[in-house]
Amino acid sequence: MPMATLRGFRGSWGSGLGFLLLDDVDGNRKEVPCDNGHTVRSLDAMTGGRFIAEGHTVDSSALDGLEVVYVMDDMGLTLGGMGLREDAEENGAEVCEKCDGRGCDECSQLGMVAPKHE
Ligand SMILES: [Zn+2]
Numbered sequence: 058m059p060m061a062t063l064r065g066f067r068g069s070w071g072s073g074l075g076f077l078l079l080d081d082v083d084g085n086r087k088e089v090p091c092d093n094g095h096t097v098r099s100l101d102a103m104t105g106g107r108f109i110a111e112g113h114t115v116d117s118s119a120l121d122g123l124e125v126v127y128v129m130d131d132m133g134l135t136l137g138g139m140g141l142r143e144d145a146e147e148n149g150a151e152v153c154e155k156c157d158g159r160g161c162d163e164c165s166q167l168g169m170v171a172p173k174h175e
Pocket of ligand 1: 153154163
């Protein structure tokens with residue numbers, strides 16, 4: 058699973074659609090479409106409850122700089138899953154040695170995490 062650095066989140070409770078802003082390991086900014094509610098809840102869990110703020114708002118500054126690994130859905134259109142890179146490795150995910158944090162076929166298919174990009 059490719060590694061990325063979170064930079065923010067845009068979403069609206071009404072539309073059901075959100076966008077995760079992240080930088081890939083080469084520093085390219087990406088906007089990944091995602092399920093708003095589900096993603097907001099995972100981001101809140103990943104930040105220890107610092108993401109969801111008062112009155113149905115979110116605090117994107119809580120995300121800035123978090124290192125994550127993520128997968129796209131089967132069709133490659135929206136976010137399929139995401140977790141803190143650190144947690145994935147602690148939870149026993151094997152580290153792929155073939156890519157430099159960019160993600161490759163092997164680590165996507167086998168659920169391995171990309172190596173830490175230096
Ligand atoms: Zn790989």
